[in-house]
Amino acid sequence: MGRIKTDSNLTRKDVIISKAATLFREKGYKAASMRELADIVGVEAASLYNHIKSKSELLHEICFNVANRFSHIMDEVEAEKISSLEKIEKLLRFHINGMVHHFEEVYVSDREWKYLSDPYLSNFQNQRRTYRKRFAAIIEDGIRKKEIKKIDPTTAVLIMLHAISGIESWHRSKQKINGDELEENMITILVGGLKK
Amino acid sequence: MGRIKTDSNLTRKDVIISKAATLFREKGYKAASMRELADIVGVEAASLYNHIKSKSELLHEICFNVANRFSHIMDEVEAEKISSLEKIEKLLRFHINGMVHHFEEVYVSDREWKYLSDPYLSNFQNQRRTYRKRFAAIIEDGIRKKEIKKIDPTTAVLIMLHAISGIESWHRSKQKINGDELEENMITILVGGLKK
DNA sequence: TAGCAGGGCTAACGTTAGTTAGTGTATTTT
DNA sequence: AAAATACACTAACTAACGTTAGCCCTGCTA
CATH class of the missing domain: 1.10.357.10 (Tetracycline Repressor, domain 2)
Known part of the structure; x- marks a missing residue:
């Protein structure tokens, strides 16, 4: 997979946070998994940790x-x-x-x-x-x-x-x-x- | 541990459901674990399954x-x-x-x-x-x-x-x-x- | 008093979770 | 062009989860 795409002046972290908000809203925080989030972002789960410290x-x-x-x-x-x-x-x-x-x-x-x-x-x-x-x-x-x-x-x-x-x-x-x-x-x- | 205590005419299942409601309210359904529920009921997790089919x-x-x-x-x-x-x-x-x-x-x-x-x-x-x-x-x-x-x-x-x-x-x-x-x-x- | 459910227990299973380590490649900086 | 940084990957670990199997005690019924 390629890199995370960042529109305009958003950081990659911002993109992740924004998609996380959507996921957490849909599934609830506990039920949402990092692997699921990674899928949505278009990246492997481990790669998220280059941008964030934790769920x-x-x-x-x-x-x-x-x-x-x-x-x-x-x-x-x-x-x-x-x-x-x-x-x-x-x-x-x-x-x-x-x-x-x-x-x-x-x-x-x-x-x-x-x-x-x-x-x-x-x-x-x-x-x-x-x-x-x-x-x-x-x-x-x-x-x-x-x-x-x-x-x-x-x-x-x-x-x-x-x-x-x-x-x-x-x-x-x-x-x-x-x-x-x-x-x-x-x-x-x-x-x-x-x-x- | 002893048996689940049932007040008056409640079944043991009723007791479990009632305590589950409290736990689910506090922690949320996904975050609440069967082992935790078992603790509250006063029994081992596996024993709950004598009374209920699933979480x-x-x-x-x-x-x-x-x-x-x-x-x-x-x-x-x-x-x-x-x-x-x-x-x-x-x-x-x-x-x-x-x-x-x-x-x-x-x-x-x-x-x-x-x-x-x-x-x-x-x-x-x-x-x-x-x-x-x-x-x-x-x-x-x-x-x-x-x-x-x-x-x-x-x-x-x-x-x-x-x-x-x-x-x-x-x-x-x-x-x-x-x-x-x-x-x-x-x-x-x-x-x-x-x-x- | 013998027998049989009811209802506990321990042990273990398969999954899934969050996260880390280590490696390679693309991009940016010098 | 070289060096450094950013960032993706694969593989794996440990912990926790829901649930099942199988065993044993206890108290009611025949």
């Missing part, structure tokens, strides 16, 4: 790429001078877009993170917990300002984030409405559920 | 137990003479209760079904698809009767069901509100998001 490195690259993007957008949103409901809408749209346009990675990060091993595991869990607290704080603020119903903020966050991970079903389904309609529908229901 | 039998017992319960409640709800919104609320409460009180099995059925093998896999997918269509039909009916906002029913179902599977996070979290409060909060947000 688990693939997983934590994927998970932290995603987690860091979310941390970053949260920084931005917190800094903006808009209402709580607008902040939430902005976050939700970012999540929905991620799930629609970077499906493989986001999905893997969401469902397979438990196979990370320490110290990555604890690290990831911390980042996740922190993110949710910041999200909940925005909701709490909205309740104080009477923009939002009196509900438990933690529960609200849980509903929002998991509802969005349901976009997985949308990807699976045969006759899907288009991505933009999906986004508008989700915003209508979710933000509508919070509004006073 | 995969455990998974499909769990998945279909749950799926059948949901089919059954849907039959009941469809037959009742109440408004669409009330039907939806009833279904949601059943789902929430399942997730709170039969967490292990419901969670495994929700997240690990993809490791079923045919014919169970296709079967399960069919049951799932059918269930969601029936759910969507109720929402569609509600829209026609102007009880519910004009939204895409399929998207609404997807949001509801996945939001509920987020109760997983509630189980994980240290300082949780109690189950009844959780239920009320979820109903408020979800049903509130649909109502016109």
